[in-house]
Amino acid sequence: KGISTVYVEAGTEGLSYGGLEDKMGWRSQPTRQVQFDNCNISADDLVGEEGKGFTYAMNGLDGGRLNIAACSLGAAQQGLTQTLAYMAERRAFGKPIDQFQALQFRLADMEIELQAARTFLRQAAWKLDNNAPDATKFCAMAKKFVTETGSRVVNQCLQLHGGYGYLADYGIEKLVRDLRVHEILEGTNEIMRLIVARQMLAGQ
Ligand SMILES: Cc1cc2nc3c(=O)[nH]c(=O)nc-3n(C[C@H](O)[C@H](O)[C@H](O)COP(=O)(O)OP(=O)(O)OC[C@H]3O[C@@H](n4cnc5c(N)ncnc54)[C@H](O)[C@@H]3O)c2cc1C
Structure with missing residues (x-):
């Protein structure tokens, strides 16, 4: 309900990654938060239809x-x-x-x-x-x-x-x-x- 998918290019200002999480398992696969802080994106970055x-x-x-x-x-x-x-x-x-x-x-x-x-x-x-x-x-x-x-x-x-x-x-x-x-x-x-x-x- 109202959520849209957008494409955010690597290197976009405001896109950053959290620290490496220390996990019980899956230790060969890095896990980090993906953070979006006021990323400036355009309407062209919409994937598919709005709201879908x-x-x-x-x-x-x-x-x-x-x-x-x-x-x-x-x-x-x-x-x-x-x-x-x-x-x-x-x-x-x-x-x-x-x-x-x-x-x-x-x-x-x-x-x-x-x-x-x-x-x-x-x-x-x-x-x-x-x-x-x-x-x-x-x-x-x-x-x-x-x-x-x-x-x-x-x-x-x-x-x-x-x-x-x-x-x-x-x-x-x-x-x-x-x-x-x-x-x-x-x-x-x-x-x-x-x-x-x-x-x-x-x-x-
Ligand atoms: C190693 C690792 C890698 C991950 N990788 C990704 C990734 O690549 N992309 C991504 O998007 N996410 C990723 N996640 C996040 C993961 O998908 C979520 O942790 C998971 O979906 C559970 O959500 P939550 O942690 O917010 O739990 P919460 O929603 O806080 O749930 C806490 C507890 O309450 C229960 N609960 C919640 N709601 C209900 C309900 N309505 N009825 C009954 N029980 C309920 C849950 O089952 C759980 O037991 C990763 C997590 C880990 C640990």
């Missing part, structure tokens, strides 16, 4: 949400693959820890959860590619489900590595830190629920 900025941003978010979910899925799969290898190698009480049935059940649960997440993500991507009327709802549902599944899986991977999981050398604690923000970015998972519930209440 919010709609453009929202349209971009569906794909962005799938992207974030895919990052969680890939990282969680990497964590699980690494964990499976580690469990075959690590021995406790006279046998490799992958021979304990309690842990095998956890492995099975993680495999099932990741496969469900993968299938859901692909369904949402298919809907977006095909302009399905419920694509936004599916992108929101998939983002929430896949990112929370990914976080749960990597946290389990850390647990199955024992104390080594907590050490930076094994790379698992990095996955836990990196995936946490996926529940916040590109719209928090509370907002994903809001989108889903609104569409349900509207009968969609």
